[in-house]
Amino acid sequence: MVNTPSPSNIAPARWKPGQRGLIGAIIIAVYIIAFWQTETDPVMLVLGLPDMVKFFGSMFPPHFFGWDQPYFYNKESEFQYVLLAALETFQMAVLGTVIAVVFGFVLAMLAARNITPNVFIYHGVRTLCDGFRGISEVVWALLFVAMVGLGPFTGVLALAVHNTGALGKFFSEAIEAMDEGILESVEASGATRTQVFFHGIIPELGTLFMSYILYYFEHNLRQAMVLGIVGAGGIGIELLLAMKYFNFNKALSVIIIMLVMVVITDRLSGMIRKRLVGGELVVVT
Amino acid sequence: MANTTIDQLDELYYLRASDRRKTQIKHASILVGILAISYWSALGTEFSVAKFINGLDNAYDFLDRSLPPSLENAHRILPRLTQTIGIALLGTTFGILLAFPLAFMASRNIVKSALICQAVRLVIDAFRGISEIVWAFLFVAAVGLGPFPGVMALTIHNAGALGKYFSETIEGIDPGIMEAVAAPGSNQVKLISRGIWPELRPLFTNYMFYYFEASVRAATILGVVGAGGIGLEFILAIKHFKYPEAMTIVISMWALVTVVDRASGYVRKRLLGSELQRN
Numbered sequence: 001m002v003n004t005p006s007p008s009n010i011a012p013a014r015w016k017p018g019q020r021g022l023i024g025a026i027i028i029a030v031y032i033i034a035f036w037q038t039e040t041d042p043v044m045l046v047l048g049l050p051d052m053v054k055f056f057g058s059m060f061p062p063h064f065f066g067w068d069q070p071y072f073y074n075k076e077s078e079f080q081y082v083l084l085a086a087l088e089t090f091q092m093a094v095l096g097t098v099i100a101v102v103f104g105f106v107l108a109m110l111a112a113r114n115i116t117p118n119v120f121i122y123h124g125v126r127t128l129c130d131g132f133r134g135i136s137e138v139v140w141a142l143l144f145v146a147m148v149g150l151g152p153f154t155g156v157l158a159l160a161v162h163n164t165g166a167l168g169k170f171f172s173e174a175i176e177a178m179d180e181g182i183l184e185s186v187e188a189s190g191a192t193r194t195q196v197f198f199h200g201i202i203p204e205l206g207t208l209f210m211s212y213i214l215y216y217f218e219h220n221l222r223q224a225m226v227l228g229i230v231g232a233g234g235i236g237i238e239l240l241l242a243m244k245y246f247n248f249n250k251a252l253s254v255i256i257i258m259l260v261m262v263v264i265t266d267r268l269s270g271m272i273r274k275r276l277v278g279g280e281l282v283v284v285t
Numbered sequence: 286m287a288n289t290t291i292d293q294l295d296e297l298y299y300l301r302a303s304d305r306r307k308t309q310i311k312h313a314s315i316l317v318g319i320l321a322i323s324y325w326s327a328l329g330t331e332f333s334v335a336k337f338i339n340g341l342d343n344a345y346d347f348l349d350r351s352l353p354p355s356l357e358n359a360h361r362i363l364p365r366l367t368q369t370i371g372i373a374l375l376g377t378t379f380g381i382l383l384a385f386p387l388a389f390m391a392s393r394n395i396v397k398s399a400l401i402c403q404a405v406r407l408v409i410d411a412f413r414g415i416s417e418i419v420w421a422f423l424f425v426a427a428v429g430l431g432p433f434p435g436v437m438a439l440t441i442h443n444a445g446a447l448g449k450y451f452s453e454t455i456e457g458i459d460p461g462i463m464e465a466v467a468a469p470g471s472n473q474v475k476l477i478s479r480g481i482w483p484e485l486r487p488l489f490t491n492y493m494f495y496y497f498e499a500s501v502r503a504a505t506i507l508g509v510v511g512a513g514g515i516g517l518e519f520i521l522a523i524k525h526f527k528y529p530e531a532m533t534i535v536i537s538m539w540a541l542v543t544v545v546d547r548a549s550g551y552v553r554k555r556l557l558g559s560e561l562q563r564n
Contacts, residue, residue, distance in 0.1 A: 031378075034371035037364070038432040038513065048428050055427035091326035098323045134539040134546075138418070138506040138516075142523055143535075146347045148340040152330035157337070226418040230509060233330065239419065243426060251423075255415060262414035 055248075062256055063249035082238050086257050089234035092152050092227070093220040096159025101213055103160070104167030109197060111172040114183060129172070132165025137223045141232035152233025159220050159227075170212050174205050207276045214269040221265055225258050351528030358530045361518060362537050369514040369541065372432050372507065373500035376439025380500075381493055383444035388451030394463050395455060409452070412445025417503040421512035432513025439500050439507075447496055454488045487557055494553040501545045505538045515541070 034040075110116050111125040140158035148154055178201065186200035202209075228236020235258060242251040326332075389395050391405040417438050424434030462480040466473055508516025515538055522531035 030374065033367065034374045037368045037371035038375055038436050040375055040433055040436055044433070052424075052427045056423075088329055091329035094322055095326040095330055095332060098319065098326075130543060131539060134542040135535060136502055136506050136538075138509055139519065139535060139538065142509075142519075143347070147344040148336055153332055153336060156330050156332055222414075222416040226416055229418065229422070239422070243422060248426075255419065258419070259411060259414045263410050266410070266414070 059248040059252040062253040082254060082257060085235040085238050086261060088152050089224045092155045092159060092224040092234055093217060095156045096163060096220050097217045099160040100163030100167050103164040104171055107164060107168030108171030108175060109193060111168060112175040114176055129165045129168040132161050133169055137162045138230055141227050141230050145231060150231040155224060155227040155232035155234055158232060159223060163216055163220060167212060167216060171209065174208055175201060178204060210276055211273050214273055218265055218269055222262060351532040354533040354536060355529035356533060362534060365515040365518050366537060366541055368432055369504045372435045372439060372514050373497060373504040375436045377443055377497045377500045379440040380443025380447055384447035384451055387444060387448035388455060391448060391452040392455040409445045409448040412441050413449055417442045418510055421507045422510045425511045430511045435504060435507040435512035435514060438512060439503060443496050443500060447492055450492045451489060454485055458484055490556055494549050498546055498549050502542055
């Protein structure tokens with residue numbers, strides 16, 4: 001959903017004093033369990049701090065050129081090679097997003113109650129979207145590895161499936177919140193569902209869809225970078241190998257390349273978003 | 286008289302038509318550009334429908350071997366699920382605590398020094414730009430295996446992400462209120478609590494819940510790099526070819542994410558009431 005702040009006319013629901021104490025106790029109990037379950041110990045954190053500083057210190061300086069680590073699969077593991085992996089990551093994110101947008105629109109039309117009145121289709125597609133979205137890309141990638149083997153194609157499929165669910169959900173929520181009048185007037189002219197989409201929904205929600213798509217592209221780029229860790233292509237494999245060989249300086253240089261990519265994408269998409277919505281703060285949640 | 290009106294309408298019509306033509310050309314060229322980039326990406330990622338269709342056999346085989354889900358590892362799954370929620374909860378809480386100072390220091394209407402602002406933004410970008418799993422990878426290398434590096438990874442990533450969105454919200458505060466706060470002799474505490482905080486609260490709360498939900502989703506897979514949670518069981522089951530167990534874990538991950546999303550949505554609504562208007 002997209003939320004914009006609005007002046008509060010009606011106060012939010014308040015808790016009764018008795019309820020408040022109970023909720024406070026539950027929250028404290030939950031935190032205690034969380035600390036215990038995650039073995040989080042402030043004392044250990046302080047004691048472990050020197051080790052951590054030593055580790056992160058050992059990553060500096062980044063080692064960009066002349067990597068001579070004799071990897072088993074490519075002897076001349078040069079800077080250029082990592083840049084190619086970075087490019088592949090970008091391509092994975094692009095293709096994953098494009099496929100997800102196309103299928104996301106189709107699912108969204110079927111999962112929007114005001115377009116698809118059939119209860120079975122509506123609930124079925126909604127459950128499908130939740131299923132796609134509820135399982136993260138990395139898990140999808142691990143499942144797809146069994147299907148199509150290792151490589152960037154697996155990563156694309158994983159990104160596409162997860163994001164089809166996510167975009168389908170958000171698009172359909174946006175369509176459901178649409179002004180009824182617009183849909184009615186387009187439908188009254190005898191438009192087919194495709195025509196309703198292109199002439200009723202896109203002109204109305206195009207910019208909103210665009211900001212979702214940009215948000216998910218950024219997200220996909222970040223996810224594409226880690227898919228390599230499970231063998232689904234992209235720059236993640238370089239990070240994995242560097243870490244496995246304790247070549248932390250190389251790992252840092254890979255991370256810096258990742259970071260530069262993410263920051264550039266973030267700035268570009270920020271610019272596009274600003275141009276589309278005129279600097280208005282659009283919150284994707 | 287009548288002629289001029291018709292002429293004007295005519296002119297208007299042609300103007301509109303040429304405008305429409307221009308936007309059509311613009312949209313068409315954007316579409317062609319996107320298609321070209323997609324095609325190039327498809328080449329680069331070895332995308333092939335044939336491979337996908339051939340893979341359907343393998344998928345069938347995989348499903349055949351993994352269904353029905355086995356409950357043999359159920360006793361190990363439950364504690365891992367609570368651990369996953371614990372990682373997400375602590376990661377979000379600490380992230381929020383770290384995000385507040387970062388956000389205020391990164392806002393131009395709070396901090397006057399451009400240098401400090403840009404430096405803090407750089408930190409925020411670095412925290413946010415590196416994904417949770419990479420952070421977890423680094424923290425596992427730094428402090429060893431276990432759920433704690435997962436908490437730290439989520440803390441750092443969330444601090445960056447929330448820091449960015451918080452500071453965007455802060456920069457959107459009405460400048461009038463900011464001036465009133467800065468004015469000498471003003472009751473600053475009251476102005477901040479009555480003027481600024483109500484403006485920030487709805488969006489801040491929304492972001493916090495959103496990132497809690499995102500953290501739960503991320504925490505389910507942190508185990509893949511050894512940082513605790515349900516992902517650890519999943520990767521072990523996959524590596525040992527225990528597909529029925531892996532299937533149970535996937536289903537439980539999905540159930541966890543769905544339940545947390547619903548619960549968090551309920552609490553969010555309860556806390557915010559009608560303060561956030563959906564549009």
